[in-house]
Amino acid sequence: MSMKPRDRVLGLFEGKEVDRMACYSGMGNVTTAGLEQLGYKFAEVHTDPVKMANSAATSYKLFGYECAVVPYDMCVEAEALGCVMNAYEDVAHLLYPTIKEKLIHSPDEMTKVTIPDNIAGRGRFPLVMEAISLLKKDIGDEVAIGSWFLGPFTLAGQLMDLNDLFKLVFKKPNEVNILLDRLADLIITMAARYREAGADYITIREMGAPTDVLSPRSFRQVIKPHLEKIFKNIPSPKILHICGDTNLIIGLMNECGADAISVETKNDLAKSRATIGSEPLLFGHIDGYNVLCNGTPEDVEKAVLASIEGGVDAVWPSCDIWPTAPLENLRAMVDTVKKYGAEKWARKNR
Amino acid sequence: MTPEREKDILGRLAEGVLNYDEEMVRQAAQEALDEGMDANKAVFDGLVAGMKEAGDLYEKQEYFVPELLMCADALYAGLEILRPHMKSTKEDGGVKGQVVMGVVQGDVHDIGKNLVKIMFEAAGFEVHDLGKDVPLEKFVEEQLKTDSEIVALSAMMTTTMVGMKDVIKAIKEKNPKAKIMIGGAPVTDEIADRFGADGYAKDASNALKEAINMIASLREL
Ligand code: B12
Secondary structure, X not given: XXXXXXXXXXXXXXXXXXXXXXXXXXOOOOOHHHHHHHOOOHHHHHHOHHHHHHHHHHHHHHHOOOEEEOOOOXXXXXXXXXXXXXXXXXXXXXXXXXXXXXXXOOHHHHHHOOOOOOHHHOOOHXXXXXXXXXXXXXXXXXXXXXXXEEXXXXXXXXXXXXXXXXXXXXXXXXXXXXXXXXXXXXHHHHHHHHHHHOOOEEEEEOOOOOOOOOOHHHHHHHHHHHHHHHHHHOOOOEEEEEOOOOHHHHHHHHOOOOOEEEEOOOXXXXXXXXXXXXXXXXXXXXXXXXXXXOOOHHHHHHHHHHHXXXXXXXXXXXXXXXXXXOHHHHHHHHHHHHHHOOOOOOOOOO | OOXXXXXXXXXXXXXXXXXXXXXXXXHHHXXXXXXXXXXXXXXXXXXXXXXXXXXXXXXXXXXXXXXXHHHHHHHHHHHHHHHHHOOOOHHHOOOOOEEEEEEEOOOOOOHHHXXXXXXXXXOOOEEEEOOOOEOHHHHHHHHHHHOOOEEEEEOOOHHHHHHHHHHHHHHHHHOOOOEEEEEOOOOOHHHHHHHOOOEEOOOHHHHHHHHHHHHHHHHHO
16 A cells, blocks of 8 residues: 555554655755755745745655645744844855844843734744645645744743743743743644644744753753643644753653654664653654765665664654755655665554 | 861852852852952862862753853852952963854854853853854954954854854964864864864863863963
8 A cells, every 4th residue: 555645644643554654854854955946045935935835845846755844944933922033145055044133131021021912913924824825735635734833942042042041940930931831822822823724733842941951850840831731732743842862851751742752863762762662652863964964875774774773653853954965865764764664663563 | 267267168159159059159259358268269169169060960960051050150140259359360370361252153052152151261261252143253353352362163053163164264364373162063173173273172171171271382382
């Protein structure tokens, strides 16, 4: 039986029998090859819904990736709340947009942030939703359409200095909590809108909270309650992704209520499985830069096999695929999953 | 001052830093001055000893980045009181040298840079922190303005790392004597060589060792 990528991706969440694990992502995966084919510059696709959608579709068209995901940058939510984004239009090489003007400059401003009623109409939210709808029309019958939000803590780190936020977690826990709770509401509201626009699945990226930076204890006290609230209130399929070191918090991540968790290369999958058992869906964990960009197709095949044999249920990259990754590497990734994604899939062979 | 009293004050300076208790540090620092303790001793055997212990806990994954940032705030609270009284000659371990530091353009990952900065400041360097997403010219300007011995560049992404090469070239053109060290997750020894940097370190404590070696080699000239 040969399935459409879309049915393979979504079938797993619905508990249906699928032919093999899928090779896709919940995060950005546009390539410079895709951009070049369309004649687009990376700096201009963030502010044009047609260019955003067209470029997102190239990963399926060029190397058979089983999804299409927008947006690419982490500024969308923060902009809708009033931050200013820098797309680096006049820089020659590829840079990811950043926030150049923050919203919160002092601890007491934290609790002054409120979510405007017309939030869905602000900043680039309308543009992202249009891009989702365009993708849905273009290739939505074939592949799963994904979109994502920053987790509340990482989003707060876009609105204010993240290093200040770290300290305030200890010094002003109530204020931090109030802010994160409101941001969770924003994410819940907008996740519903993204789904209406045509997104098939939503990923929450809480990349400011791995144990490279935050203790498991802080994760439990500050991060987890808000993630739980979000996952309780957004429709399935919903995935939690965290970059960096996650072995110490994988159990806590698993308790947040997502349908699947996704981890990066630093995660020791065998240890994770030992902690959470074989039942939860676990995605990962191909290094989006060191392997996909700098490696050879043989390195990629090895990495994909390591993820599959480590016990993943879908091969995902560890973060955004770095755009300059060569097509031959990306093809090697998809081909390796096609080749071994049934035979070596622990869940299927249980 | 009795040895017991000295031990008590130094102990509270260190403990205050370790437990990120700024008030405790301020009070102990004031007592140190009032009772005539050498300010350099108070800083290095008190504050810095506490910060070093915090660094050890970080390596053991008992402390994480927020804890370290708060320890650093407590250290700064003590430094503010003690620094005006420090002897700043090199032999006394006062100001070791000046460093211009920042995360290169297009990159907002500044958590690691901030840890490096804390280590440098604790060790007695004067750090000119340019922050993150720093345009390349800014490094050149600041180095010339402050006549710093060292420029420390941080990058966490590959594309932004590439920008370091241009900064290094520009600084070396204007001031061949300035020592440049680079770091951040994608950077390696080999890349540092290829970009023409004078040094590289994989983490904050090695960055400090490297900087001290650089200063030593400059002073030998
Ligand atoms: C936290 C984080 C973020 C935070 C950063 C917040 C902040 N204020 O710093 C946020 C959420 C904002 C973020 C954003 C993005 N991120 Co990010 N992020 C991370 C993460 C999870 C941890 C980094 C970290 O802080 N580590 C902890 C610190 C303590 O370690 P460190 O930085 O390495 O520093 C140590 C050493 O390197 C060294 N050092 C550091 N600087 C210097 C300097 C000198 C001179 C020396 C000697 C030593 C030295 O000493 C430090 C202390 O020991 C990493 C994942 C990872 N595996 O590293 C991704 C990661 C760095 N991010 C990544 C990406 C892709 C992004 C985005 C582009 C995503 C997007 N779609 O927009 C954006 C960047 C936008 C931009 N233009 O900058 C990728 C980069 C891939 C690549 N090509 O290299 C990574 C590797 C994730 C991944 N697995 O792919 N991110």
